[in-house]
Amino acid sequence: MKINVWNTILQLSKERGVEPGIIVNAIKESLRAASAKCFVNNETVEIVFHPEKGDLRVYAVKTVKEEDADLDPAVEISLQEARKIDPFIKPGDALELDLPADTLGRIAAQAAKQVILQKVRDAEQEKIYEDFAPRLGEIVSGIVRRIEAAGVVLEMNQTEGLLPEREQLPQDAFQRGDRIKAVINHVQMGSRGAQISLSRTSPRFLAKLLELEIPEIANNVISIKNIVRQPGERAKVAVHTEDRDVDPMGACIGPKGSRILAVSRELRGEKIDIVSWSPYPAVYAKAALSPARPIRVVVENENDMTLQALMPADQLSLAIGKKGINVKLASRLVGWKIGIKEIEE
Secondary structure, three states, X not given: OEOOOHHHXXXXXXXXXXXXXXXXXXXXXXHHHHHOOOOOOOOOXXXXXXXXXXXXXXXXXXXXXXXXXXXXXXXXXEHHHHHHHOOOOOOOOEEEEEOOHHHHHHHHXXXXXXXXXXXXXXXXXXXXXXXXXXXXXXXXXXXXXEEOOOEEEEEEOOEEEEEEHHHOOOOOOOOOOOEEEEEEEEEEEEOOEEEEEEEOOOHHHHHHHHHHHOHHHHOOOEEEEEEEEXXXXXXXXXXXXXXXXXXXXXXXXXXXXXXXXXXXXXXXXXXXXXXXXXXXXXXXXXXXXXXXXXXXXXXEEOOOOEEEEEXXXXXXXXXXXXXXXXXXXXXXXXXXXXXXXXXXX
């Protein structure tokens, strides 16, 4: 049978970057599966497909058997049935049973269409993966299209991303059509194609928001040394600069707090403490306990990496914070355990 799909295969190969041989093999497998509806006795189906020549043949080979008794229909055919196809055939001969031309044409057209559509989808998903995988950690803006049990589905330039519930801020409450920002947290190829997972709770999201709002961070004049967060409640950001003419904390906070307030608004009012980084744990911890002001911080046990912050009475609750959040975040930021001790000034 003649079938003209070669030009379509070449066009798809060029447009989507899929090798022609891969498409041909996929069409063969699709033909094999589809032809099983015609060869109903579990026959071994042979496929000859030379699309560049337009040749296509689908057939099964059976051995002619004189007796009907104990006939295996998967590999054998009775002499009586065989002679309806070839009047001169003899017992023991091999008979090739071709799929009827009209059936083959219909199956071939369907198989080619299905495979080509699938290959297009596969190529598109691969392109989405290749586009987004290098953008891990980037901020994207998307429109809420659906709200599902798994989370919020955002549309980003005709590509969908999922913002799981666990990656949303406690104060987040989205509706269809809302435009929101999130960071690309994870990209992988799954059974359903490219899957893009987003986050608003990741420290990287805060880092990117600061980079967008503060030119000195974007220009690498100020570096972010570390970020810890209790999403939606409080965050601590350690910053540092080698430029003596730049005040890293002042630059991050901005005139009248304008820069840090803009970031805080995006995070639904999350409080953000800008901390001056130091290579000395005690100095670093004293800054990290902001907004509390310790009298001093001393190294209690260097091997256990523990520090003791000596606090005046009026700063004690501030140092600990609501549910201990301030001292916990300070400890995580510095990487040392920080104890709080009240003393008289």
